Amino acid sequence: MPRSGAITTKRAQPAWGFRIVRGVGWAMIWLGLLTLGFVVHQLWVTSWLAELNQGKLAVEVEERFVSAEIVWVEVDDAGEPIPGGEILAGATGTDGDPIPGPRTLQIESDPEPHSAFAIIRIPAIERLQEGWNVVSGVRVSDLKSGAGHMPDTPLPGQPGNAVVSGHRTTYGQPFHELDSLTPGDRIEVETALGTHVYAVRSWDEVVAANPDFAGQTVDALGGGGAGVVVRPNALWVTDPIDGGWLTLTTCHPKFSASRRLIVFAELVDGPNAAVIGATS
Amino acid sequence: MSWIPRAFQALPGPLPIRILQAIVIVAILLVVLHFFYEWVGGTFLDTGGGIE
Numbered sequence: 001m002p003r004s005g006a007i008t009t010k011r012a013q014p015a016w017g018f019r020i021v022r023g024v025g026w027a028m029i030w031l032g033l034l035t036l037g038f039v040v041h042q043l044w045v046t047s048w049l050a051e052l053n054q055g056k057l058a059v060e061v062e063e064r065f066v067s068a069e070i071v072w073v074e075v076d077d078a079g080e081p082i083p084g085g086e087i088l089a090g091a092t093g094t095d096g097d098p099i100p101g102p103r104t105l106q107i108e109s110d111p112e113p114h115s116a117f118a119i120i121r122i123p124a125i126e127r128l129q130e131g132w133n134v135v136s137g138v139r140v141s142d143l144k145s146g147a148g149h150m151p152d153t154p155l156p157g158q159p160g161n162a163v164v165s166g167h168r169t170t171y172g173q174p175f176h177e178l179d180s181l182t183p184g185d186r187i188e189v190e191t192a193l194g195t196h197v198y199a200v201r202s203w204d205e206v207v208a209a210n211p212d213f214a215g216q217t218v219d220a221l222g223g224g225g226a227g228v229v230v231r232p233n234a235l236w237v238t239d240p241i242d243g244g245w246l247t248l249t250t251c252h253p254k255f256s257a258s259r260r261l262i263v264f265a266e267l268v269d270g271p272n273a274a275v276i277g278a279t280s
Numbered sequence: 281m282s283w284i285p286r287a288f289q290a291l292p293g294p295l296p297i298r299i300l301q302a303i304v305i306v307a308i309l310l311v312v313l314h315f316f317y318e319w320v321g322g323t324f325l326d327t328g329g330g331i332e
Contacts, residue, residue, distance in 0.1 A: 034313075041317040042325060143328030150330070165329040170321055175329060233332055250329035257327045 042170050046144075050172030053145035057116035057133035064117045068192035069109040075279055081105065103279070106271050108155065108192045111136040118156055120147055120164065121188040125177045132174040134164060134189070144171050153238055153247075156189040157196035157267070159276050161245045163238045164189075168251040168261070175250035178263055179225045187246060187265045193272070198246045198265035200226045206264045210241040218262075227263045237262050244276040 014022070073081040111117035118134040134156075138148035147166035154160035166175040181187075183205070187198040203226075207214045216236055218228040229252050230237060237247055237260075244267030252261035267273050291298040322328070 037313065038317050038320065041314065042321045045314075046318075046321070138328065138330040140322060140328060143330065148328065148330065163331070165331070167326050167328050170326045171328075232327075235331055237331060249331055251326045255325055257324060260329060260331060 046170040047172050054133055057146050060116040061119060061133055064111060065192050070192060071107050072104050073107060075103050075105045075275060077279060103275060105275050106193050113137055114142055116146060119190045124181060124185045138165050143167060147174050150238060156246055157191055157193050157270055157272050159244055161241045161247055163247045165249045169255050178248060178250050178261055179221055179227055181226050181263055182224055183226045194270060196270035197268055199268045200263060200265045202226050203228050209243060227261045229259050230262055232260050
């Protein structure tokens with residue numbers, strides 16, 4: 001029997017309103033997936049990458065501790081090395097080291113740029129109890145691997161103000177809990193010279209050590225934290241301070257790069273603490 | 281999402297070649313996305329804390 005009654009159908013096009021709503025719906029779904037991917041990437045992927053890099057840096061640090069050249073120099077009343085006051089050059093390790101005198105400063109050779117040369121430990125911060133490797137440099141790539149030492153500032157354990165920066169919420173979040181530090185908390189930095197111990201200082205104590213800071217604009221952190229909050233371009237925090245100091249910088253508030261959280265700490269123990277304390 | 285199977289079908293070559301092409305394209309997209317996320321995060325979320 002012929003199919004005389006066959007009906008041909010054409011798929012009806014959805015109405016414009018429906019197509020717009022469907023398009024917006026799909027756009028929202030994709031935007032949500034992209035945002036979710038961003039969160040996963042920032043919180044977990046970057047930290048996973050940082051952990052991988054930390055493993056490599058740990059090897060670099062161990063090599064640095066063995067190969068760094070250490071010299072002992074006599075310093076004057078101001079803590080400055082006396083020209084020609086070098087009493088032993090090129091020594092490595094501890095065998096045959098001279099006994100440092102009361103005015104003898106130990107100096108280690110400058111690390112290679114962008115290489116790991118120190119380990120920072122903060123007992124009051126759980127994630128930093130084991131230590132986090134510190135690299136020389138504060139380029140974006142440096143800070144993805146570890147905490148970064150600002151090359152224009154003295155090395156930790158030396159007279160002056162050593163500045164170290166680190167991520168707050170990504171790439172292992174080494175300085176995530178920096179706001180929890182209170183005056184007196186210990187910060188340890190291990191270098192080729194040994195372990196330098198710093199004590200966190202309040203803003204008032206920092207200003208007493210460098211009165212030039214008194215005129216600077218800082219916001220209190222609140223909550224009993226020792227840190228202060230400054231603008232991202234507050235280069236004055238890297239200025240020299242009498243004695244041995246360590247300045248830690250990180251982003252503030254968490255999940256924003258709009259400000260910087262600064263924690264100052266003073267050298268209280270370690271290979272150079274006595275000579276720096278006696279001359280500052 | 282119907283464009284995804286259609287796009288896959290539009291790839292040239294037999295099925296194994298199309299699968300290979302799809303894997304390469306997805307890998308490239310993920311790498312691009314990774315660098316995009318790094319840029320957004322490093323610019324707005326957490327620069328590393330350096331003083332500029």
